Amino acid sequence: MGNGIRNRIGIIVGCVLIMVWCLLPVVWIISLSFKSETAITNGSPGFFPSDGGGAGWDNYQAVWDNEQFRRAILNSIGISLIATLLSVVVATLAAYAIARLEFRGKKAVLTIALAIAMFPVVSLVGPLFDMWRAIGLYDTWPGLIIPYMSFTLPLAIWTLSAFFREIPWEMEQAAQVDGATSWQAFRKVIVPLAAPGVFTAAILTFFFAWNDFVFGISLTSTENARPIPASLSFFVGSDPFNRPASLLAAGAVIATVPIVIIVLIFQRKIVAGLTSGAVKG
Amino acid sequence: MSTVTAPVKGKPAKAVVSDRSRAETRLGQKLVAPAIVLMLLVTAFPMLRALYLSTFDYALTAPDDRNFVGLSNYLTALTDPLFWQTTGVTVLYMVVTVAIELVIGFAFAMVMHRVIFARGVIRTSILIPYGIITVVSGFAWQFAFSFQNGFVNGWLPFVGDDFNWFGQTGSSVVAIMVSEIWKTTPFMSLLLLAGLAQVSEDMIEAAKVDGATWTQRLTKVILPNMRAAIMVAVLFRALDAYRIFDNIFVMTAGAVKTESISFLTYRQTIEQFQLGMGSALSVLLFLSVLVVAFAIVKLFRVDLAQARQES
Numbered sequence: 233m234g235n236g237i238r239n240r241i242g243i244i245v246g247c248v249l250i251m252v253w254c255l256l257p258v259v260w261i262i263s264l265s266f267k268s269e270t271a272i273t274n275g276s277p278g279f280f281p282s283d284g285g286g287a288g289w290d291n292y293q294a295v296w297d298n299e300q301f302r303r304a305i306l307n308s309i310g311i312s313l314i315a316t317l318l319s320v321v322v323a324t325l326a327a328y329a330i331a332r333l334e335f336r337g338k339k340a341v342l343t344i345a346l347a348i349a350m351f352p353v354v355s356l357v358g359p360l361f362d363m364w365r366a367i368g369l370y371d372t373w374p375g376l377i378i379p380y381m382s383f384t385l386p387l388a389i390w391t392l393s394a395f396f397r398e399i400p401w402e403m404e405q406a407a408q409v410d411g412a413t414s415w416q417a418f419r420k421v422i423v424p425l426a427a428p429g430v431f432t433a434a435i436l437t438f439f440f441a442w443n444d445f446v447f448g449i450s451l452t453s454t455e456n457a458r459p460i461p462a463s464l465s466f467f468v469g470s471d472p473f474n475r476p477a478s479l480l481a482a483g484a485v486i487a488t489v490p491i492v493i494i495v496l497i498f499q500r501k502i503v504a505g506l507t508s509g510a511v512k513g
Numbered sequence: 514m515s516t517v518t519a520p521v522k523g524k525p526a527k528a529v530v531s532d533r534s535r536a537e538t539r540l541g542q543k544l545v546a547p548a549i550v551l552m553l554l555v556t557a558f559p560m561l562r563a564l565y566l567s568t569f570d571y572a573l574t575a576p577d578d579r580n581f582v583g584l585s586n587y588l589t590a591l592t593d594p595l596f597w598q599t600t601g602v603t604v605l606y607m608v609v610t611v612a613i614e615l616v617i618g619f620a621f622a623m624v625m626h627r628v629i630f631a632r633g634v635i636r637t638s639i640l641i642p643y644g645i646i647t648v649v650s651g652f653a654w655q656f657a658f659s660f661q662n663g664f665v666n667g668w669l670p671f672v673g674d675d676f677n678w679f680g681q682t683g684s685s686v687v688a689i690m691v692s693e694i695w696k697t698t699p700f701m702s703l704l705l706l707a708g709l710a711q712v713s714e715d716m717i718e719a720a721k722v723d724g725a726t727w728t729q730r731l732t733k734v735i736l737p738n739m740r741a742a743i744m745v746a747v748l749f750r751a752l753d754a755y756r757i758f759d760n761i762f763v764m765t766a767g768a769v770k771t772e773s774i775s776f777l778t779y780r781q782t783i784e785q786f787q788l789g790m791g792s793a794l795s796v797l798l799f800l801s802v803l804v805v806a807f808a809i810v811k812l813f814r815v816d817l818a819q820a821r822q823e824s
Binding site: 247253254261267275278279323330333341344349354356359378379386446449460461464465484487488491492499503 | 653783
């Protein structure tokens with residue numbers, strides 16, 4: 233009896249610890265974003281803004297009024313969405329072939345995908361920098377979309393082929409036997425079964441593109457294509473020796489909002505995707 | 514597989530005419546072709562180009578002074594103490610962060626495996642560090658450790674209020690590791706949770722009935738049965754940690770000897786425009802990742818195919 237209660241308490245304590253671990257830095261950066269700029273310049277240690285050191289929404293207003301930051305958000309959303317869409321389409325074709333067809337070279341595809349998942353991204357930056365400048369892709373959207381696609385494909389192919397293997401494909405024939413046309417069978421039977429997998433792959437791909445930093449700083453030079461992580465890291469404010477911590481925090485919170493929304497809505501799907509034989513890109 | 518006959522695309526029986534299997538091969542190859550081309554276009558081709566460029570003394574600041582120098586870039590790099598020092602720091606980041614993540618990640622996985630209430634809330638919280646931008650995590654921790662505006666000095670009893678964490682190597686490395694561990698432990702714990710779910714409850718129950726203590730159940734039943742999952746998690750996290758870059762860039766910019774091998778390569782190529790030397794470092798970085806991957810697979814005898822249930 234006592235054992236059972238002890239277990240229950242242990243689990244509750246564990247849950248509280250997990251929540252603190254995960255949310256403390258998030259609460260901290262939100263709290264920091266409400267410290268006023270003067271308080272930051274004069275130094276204001278402590279978790280919460282000091283009395284009179286609060287800024288209200290001023291920092292958010294200032295960040296939002298910053299042209300560079302607004303462009304960076306736009307770049308990040310556009311580039312990440314396009315890369316996700318294209319990557320998922322290409323990966324769906326490949327994953328379908330891997331899950332359903334027997335063909336020579338299947339092992340090779342999986343090996344290449346695995347190798348690329350482990351590839352040191354930084355070692356490509358030099359030659360890509362050189363190549364992109366030569367063919368005019370430097371500092372453009374496609375210049376980032378292409379490498380994002382290449383590096384998210386392994387993750388997407390893996391997640392999708394794991395999902396596709398679980399689909400009872402014979403239901404397609406069953407529907408046809410029951411009088412459905414092949415298009416109806418595909419649309420009414422296969423698409424609803426495959427959609428969750430495709431969706432999960434899309435979310436994980438989007439996370440990768442949104443998070444990327446190495447390509448973002450090396451293959452862009454202006455707000456033409458610079459995504460949000462790169463823009464945040466180059467944001468120094470007026471005094472380069474004392475970075476505007478509270479402004480950066482406000483920017484960071486804005487950049488995190490899309491991720492939190494996606495996590496809140498799709499947490500179940502993301503966990504399923506991550507644990508179904510997926511690898512981090 | 515199924516009792517329904519699958520005339521079009523099921524696995525072809527051996528007796529079926531080879532025409533169909535040839536058509537299937539053609540279709541399969543056509544479907545994977547775009548993915549293969551895209552993956553190789555941005556990796557294999559630039560890597561070969563790096564191999565070529567690494568044999569030149571080539572700086573973008575003086576593009577016309579491009580001289581073939583053979584392997585001398587490699588010699589310079591490999592005889593420079595800086596290269597070995599950064600490699601040492603990188604290995605330190607990798608070993609320490611992965612070891613700590615493994616322990617904490619396993620504890621988290623145990624809790625998540627047993628929890629019956631509020632699953633959604635826990636799952637949502639654990640995904641937030643996973644989804645957050647690494648740069649944002651770097652900033653959050655850099656400011657947290659800052660003595661001007663942070664809270665860490667105030668909370669830790671054995672640290673003075675004006676201690677500058679980014680003033681010397683040791684404490685800077687700790688700060689960088691904290692950010693790295695915070696962000697990636699959730700990923701580790703989710704992979705371990707998947708492994709934990711595969712351990713049969715009956716077996717644990719049987720061990721309990723036979724009088725095994727909690728520690729015995731953990732070390733003799735649970736851990737051996739999720740060995741594959743642990744190894745895959747370690748392999749992927751270790752390779753990821755070996756490529757550590759974002760946190761260093763944001764938190765110290767490589768100051769006070771916190772530079773990793775990725776950061777050194779980046780600095781040579783993008784900041785100093787030394788494409789020849791940078792390419793040589795790129796090739797060395799690539800090779801060292803291969804060595805690390807190979808060492809982990811051999812050392813722990815990771816069976817990737819088994820862990821992923823691939824055929």
